[in-house]
Amino acid sequence: MNDQIEKFTQYVVRNSIENICIDIPGFSDLSVLDACCYFGSVNIFHYIISNLRKDITQSCLKYSFIGGNTFIINECLKCYNIYNKCLEYIVASHNHKFLEYVLDKSLFSPREIDYETIINSKNLKAVFLMFERDKFSIIPWCAAFSQTIDIFRNENLDFSKKSSKSQNILHFAGAHNTINILESWPNYIQYSRMIVNAKVNDGKTALHYASIKSCKEATEILILQGADVNLKDNMGLTALHHAALNDNKYIAKILISHGAYINSKDNVGNTALHYAVMKNNESTIEVLAFHNADVNAKNNVGITPLYTAAEYDKKDIAKFLILHGADVNVRNDDGFTILHCAAWKNSKETAELLILNGADFNAKDYNNETPLELAANNNKIEVQNVLISYVTGAKTVPKVIENKKYTRNNNVYSSSQNTPQNNNNILTQNRTSYSQNTPQNNNKILTQNRTSYSQNTPQNNNYTRTKNEYPTNNYSPQFNSKVSEQKPASYTPNNYTNVKIEFSTHYHTPQYNKGFSQNFVSYSPSNYARDKSGYSTLLNAVRNNNLEMVRNLISRGVNINAKDKDGCTALHIAVQNNDEEIVKILISQGIDINSKTDDGKTPLHYASEFNRVEIARFLISHGAHINAKDKNGYTCLHFAAKNNCSDVVRLLISNCSYINVRDYYGLTPLQLADRFQCKETAAVIDPSRNKRNSSGEDCGVVCTFFTLFCMLYRFASYCF
Template sequence: MNDAKESFILFTEREDFDKNQVFESNFYPETKGGYSFLELCCYHGAVNCFKLLRSKFKSEITETCLKLSFLSGNAEIMNECLKYHRPDKKCMQFAIISHNIDFVSFLINEYSLEIDLEDCSNYNNIQVFFVYLDQTKDINKCFVYSAFFNIPPLCEYFILNGADTNSMINFTLTALNICASKNLYELAEFLILHGAEVNAKDNDGSTALHLAAKMNCCKTAEVLILHGADINARDNRGETPLHISGFHNNKTFIEFLLSHGADINSQDDDGDTVLHLSAKRNKNDMVEFLISHGANINVMNIQGQTPLHFSVFNNNLESTKVLILHGADVNKKDFYGQTALHLTTFNDNKEIAELLILHGADINAKDNMNQTTLHYSADYNSGEIAKLLISHGVDIDAKDCSGETAMNHAARKNHRYIIKQLIPYCSFS
């Protein structure tokens, strides 16, 4: 790190020194196999130690050495590495990260490598950003990426030079979308006042408000709504900003949306509400919050599934408790005729099954194939559920549409534990 050659010489003369040793640390750029001594010299610009390793151990100059030399900015190391490898776009990225305009110009002029504006914005390199503009004269693309710098006069410069405020890059990226996802609310207002369309949609059908919801950017959302953003706008999956916010468990943003009139029971193309999504992901605090704000607890999606179905199927005990406590219909059937109790068999969750039965679940309820939860237990080898059902007096001999009992199902699949549970109660007439 300090290029202390004499100290490094002493280190290399130790008996336990391994010239092939590699190092891994979160301090360095991510790598799969770790870094060699020579690569670390390239990273730190330790040219004297670099020369020592080359002369004494013939250490290999790898492609990684070249890449890291652009990050450190040591021209002597870089020139040596260039004798063995040709630079690529990663070298350009590292040159941008290091804010070394000479290296960037060198890569452009000698190797025709292109500047990535995303790298300029990610690493706040406005100098290279202008080099790109000078090269390409692409006003609209530069305008979009200029939003990352959050400098209104910079955006204004492009607008005054003819940039379209609604320009879109790669079907998703607009200047306003950047503001929405980065919570650049002052710049967002500036752009809207200069013609940016608040309800414009990207290739996924997402508006700026969808992106603000995803990133929990309330201040920018407030600006968007103030200027006419559709609070219930749907993307290509039928999801509203409320769905997006619910998926990311952004309670504050959900409360904000509801206070501005968002429809809490809005359904996406699958018929799911934000309550479905929260129940599915076991966000019990969110489930309780949504119910307290008027969410329909028994709403069904296009497959007839309620939030309780989602919660039970995903083995979410806490969300299930909250839903039942607030009056969820434990015997509601989906379009396959399945109740929540049927679904407990997929995870053999006795605790959830007990909870459902305690609150009135019909242990003999049949699906569209006339199969009971006991049939399901036999199919999925759910021994704990089978024992529980038997202890509550389930109809052991109930037959499905094929005239088969749970015993028939268990025998066909050779689920011996289930068979053992059923035998004492079966009638073999």
């Protein structure tokens, strides 16, 4: 960078520069030679190409125009010709001297220069250099520069010309807030609403560009000159959608006051409020809610703004939406409630806020899962602890949610509330106001002060406010307002009921709905909902090896012996998953160690079947019935012998398992081992087989024949 040739030569004597890459923001890693071109380090550049014999590359040429060193540029030009990327770097780096050289030598025509590079780099000099050589080459994009107004005034040019993207001068003037051009363009182009509302290739109008770039004055002028505030681009977005996306509440106010449809939806069904919530644009959310935006509007997949707030864990926005009547129990097209979404996103605070404001924590989605089961199945530890506390009754939902800040006073709000009664009214006087006589036919001209209009401009009625109806310093609930977050001190299981909180349609203060008091079932330890597979919350936690969840559930009094649709308890599942820690916890908490499934299997059957030696030893030491039979008459030894689990067989025999017991088909464990060719377990059951020679293996054939004979005999007895 500083062209310190002495230090550089000392370095290269001992080190190679082959693998050195220099990171410059906005560019890919540059080689040392490229970096010399970029910084104009002429001495090091000359040393590298002369002494180190490095070749000049094509990238050296484009970077040399940024560095601006004439010697480096000339050396690079000896090897390569100027190409399009070089021209872009010449313009972006304001290398006007070489730009003149390029244009004078006709290496490129002015029309080949990328106008977006000129606009983004604010290279006004390049505009006039191009104008001197080709007047038409700067139309219409020169409208992005207010300094080009004299060109519009003095030149007889075709200003209705469009760019390659179908942009006219209004698109560029609107996007860059060039007020002088916007005000005077009808003098140079025949006035037409078609021009004001002309769309580019992606469907955007000049008003869209002004909204995207947050150009307040340009927005006002375009509207008064006939711009349609409700036109949509190819994605279905209006100018109000873009104002919400870019958090420009002032433009949102202007658009709404001139008839913008506040609940207009784009191609995927999102309203402006959806996008404001998604982008966490609190000030715009206030404006939209104040002007009666639908807080329960659903997009094409059933997502509401409150659902979006929960998805992005925006607790303060969720509070605000609930105060304005957002439904906390609405479902999307997959059957997910907002609480399901909070559980999925592990949004602890948002989940508790929803529950305290009436969210049904027992609601099931289309997979038959409650929010708690969803959290448990996906290991969402923080939110599942919150949900457990309410499901088990450790915390309760208050019957009435107090809201001291927002109270009623004879249907007119007190001055402490600062909240309007009617969402269709206008903003207060201390905020930007608009003219009553600003109709949607857009035939009015701008007043001398564009940002000030007269106060009373409702969109629908002739209603105006009195001074007592709303304050002058604040017009709506702010994001620091407190929705109920009480933590009740005590709980009585027998009297516990969930209470739904309703919101008034006149004003969104939470109210208690007495008729809803019995809609939820009181908690009891065995009353955990099961999903469509028959798994309770505890079984889900065990199935997912969620040790912490298991501990939390047990500590809060869950029914430890709950079964799924197949009759499996948590212990059966833990044994099958080979989870020794959960097995020990369950047994220590008194789970039925000999509980049977619908097939008659005990946990020890599972341990024997799946070769869980240590778990089997632990179960036996805690009283598991070693000779219990399933519905087929299989003992644990039958399962171990059948599956060639020799270690389990030794354990069972050493603990007095019956060796000669027969199942309902008349088979002993040894015969079953022979039938499935489990030689190891057969040898453990009958140690004498280790002493026999190879000819003794005929015993297995005899046993097999005997087994078949017994089965045929039993079948014949059954038939005759």
